[in-house]
Amino acid sequence: MTVPAEDATFVDDDGRPRRTGGVWTTSAHIITAVIGSGVLSLAWAVAQLGWIAGPITMLCFALVTYCTSTLLSYCYRSGDPVLGTRSYSYMDAVGSSLGKFHHKLCGCVQQFNLFGSAVGYTIASGVNMLAIRQTHCTHRSSGGGSSSGACSTNASPYIIAFGVAQLILSQIKNFGQLWWLSSVAAAMSFTYSFIGLGLEIAKFASTGRIKGTITGVSIGPTVTPLQKVWRVFQALGNIAFAYSYNMILIEIQDTVKSPPSELETMKVANRFSVAVTTLFYMLCGCFGYAAFGDSSPGNLLTSTGLKPYWLLDIANVAVVLHLLGAYQVYSQPLFAFVEELAAKWFPDSRFVNKEIKIRLPGSSKDGNYYYNFNMFRLVWRTVFVVVSTVISVLVPFFNDVVGLLGAIGFWPLTVYFPVEMYIAERKLARWSRTWVLLKLLSFGCLLVTLVAAAGSVAGIIDDLKASKGS
Template sequence: MVENTFETDLNHRVDSVIDSKYYDDDGRPKRPGGVWITSSHIITAVIGSGVLSLAWSISQMGWVAGVAVMLFFSAVTWYTSLMLADCYRTGDSITGPRNYTFMDTVSSILGGWNVTWCGIAQYTNLFGATIGYTIGSSISMMAIQKSNCLHDSKGADPCHVSANPFMIGFGIVQIFFSQIPNIHEIWWLSIVAAIMLYTYATIGIGLGISKVAENRTFKGTLTGVSYGDVRKVWGIFQGLGNIAFAYSFSMVLIEIQDTIKSPPSEVKTIKKATHISILATTFFYLLCGCSGYAAFGDKVAGNVLTGDGFYNPYWLIDIGNAAIVIHLVGGYQVFVQPLFAFVEKKVSKKWPKIDNKTLKIPIPGLSPYNLNLFRLVWRTVFVITSTVISMLIPFFNDVLGLIGALGFWPLTVYFPVEMHILQMKIPKWSRKWVFLRTLSVICFIVSAVAAVGSVVGIILDVLH
């Protein structure tokens, strides 16, 4: 009897060693993420198509306000992201229960109606981001075709190009990539996307600087574009939304944090990755936005690499736009995977038989691939839907501004601030409590006016 007990105990210890080697403390497979993979995820999520609208956004506000607003959004995003990172585990930051999604953190800390509101804000914003990325990728693909056409015809052909075929092509690519099961398995796509980001950002900066050298002067003004008063106001509001979109990644921060291996603690790694990512992002944003505005002044295009400013060398512009497209393929997946996971988790609980249906696809020389039928159908329908909506409202700056405005305050500011106040038990009316609540109110006002400006922009574009 003693021998059997000893043998059972020994087997249990061996199993525990095996489990701890391959599984984390919550029984899930070991997470692979380190600082650099996590930084790649964040950079891929933060820096998307919004980077190329920054020169236009600065032009709406001018050198002083434009740069100041960009630094403001950078500081707020960095500050609130650090607060949000502390919410990944409830209680102890090393051994406490994990919150796998943004909604899980809100549910465990705030609860009540906040959970519903968070779900609506987060997943609407994620869906909107896929539309913005589809529009952005099509504009870059159009720019490649137009650039080659203008070069071949030496400017004689106006080279009118339709966006729809490119949106459809981007959608087809996303249908295939969307079959990647979860965000843990797209780390390689994030690294490729991050490399592409630095490629096209460097090209955009280089072209802007060369244009400034060619002009022998810095263009732009301290107060920005000088058209009619009402239009100026709408332009400023829309520019705020564009910059907010350019910094939006809080809605996937917890999901990214859930890909991090430990030890060290996930909080320590995500904070280090956030420092690196926000610093790199702000550096590139200032260079891209300022070089573009200095090159073209108040006439800068909504997308600096696809406007009418840069024509030569056409092959370099083509490389830059191709890099944008590849980056947006990865960015699309970073944003959409949490939405896929949310829906599939709900379906799995309610209709387990539907979610468990799989199809075995034989692969010569390899083990067969198990294709989940529900995943195939639902994700394909989702991509088709977002592509069709993108084709109906292909207004780049307006759409980015609206998405950024709707998501910035609730996801980047309100929820992180409210959870931080509760977690840290900050006394009501203390100096820090007043500061955090004031910050939240200011950001709410910024988001509200940005949303109004973007809606007006969409209406004006539709009417014209």
């Protein structure tokens, strides 16, 4: 891009608009990206692990996340971390450091993870909408109203309603047109997270007794030894899901001004952000377990044991509003990827490439308020939403799916690629001490991913059996 000389002060060395981000804005981006629906299952995760292993596991994930995010920060610029060529996305950084094969592999993992997130968000929204209905039903029952037997336990209608809303939102063409939706989603994530924490503290204060045990949920009539093992593994996936943000770190780092170097700013921002989120996660997980003990719910805000009901309803509405936006934030890059690929493969196809301008109601004849209609976009995005909704209806188990998503994304995106990129960029000698330590870290996290995925799949199978038997 050519820039007039008088405008040179407003651009960076790569010709793009001058970056203005600092430590505080970067930390805010990271914290906003991390704190979300993952907090809803932390109390359940701590309940499976117990009072010792639960907090220690969260600290271990925090340490791994901090280490690998710092390694990834070194790879924003290829060659030299201060003067090297910039990367504008996670995939760009992988390709620059590791080559085309890893670039394509990273793309496949990312796109699958984005699709999985869409499924997880659809399930969470349906479950939390159902929770609003159940809260009012239970409240009326306790007040002498309708019988408790009338309280619905089927989330499918609410999942489908969420899918219908996404059918409409998904037809917005450009990610940039969704800035308002992203802002609302970020505000809502903080709303329900802090309300959830407040309700946990109130629940704990109302009893004045710390529930739970050192070893977590006890083996007994309702939990077999094998189920205990699977749930411990699944809890690892739930915690991993809550911490994952490396896949957007390069995009965040690309907003940082220099000097000082982007690397130095990101080091401070990573340290501060991981510390803040870990403290918040500790409070959410531990207060939830202290309040509910072994009966900690898989989704905190679906518990009818939290009061006042009206505040619980506000939190659940905030979850739905957040996930309406989060679904699009995660899906739009996948939409754009497929549409760009289709345009490249079929450059002469009118079905793929033709844009039809439709004047929006209320705009003047000569106005510029148009909707660009494209048949391929309509069909592809509709199919995407329908498939994600159908899967959500068939497997409506929030913390099982969250555990699986956390497991699938943790090792490749949070650990493997950052470790391999750092080794390549720093040209670490094979079998050197740092090389061995990083490889051991990667292998250990791979094992965590495998057992977490196995536990989550086992949880899904158990829940499917239970739902068929009920």
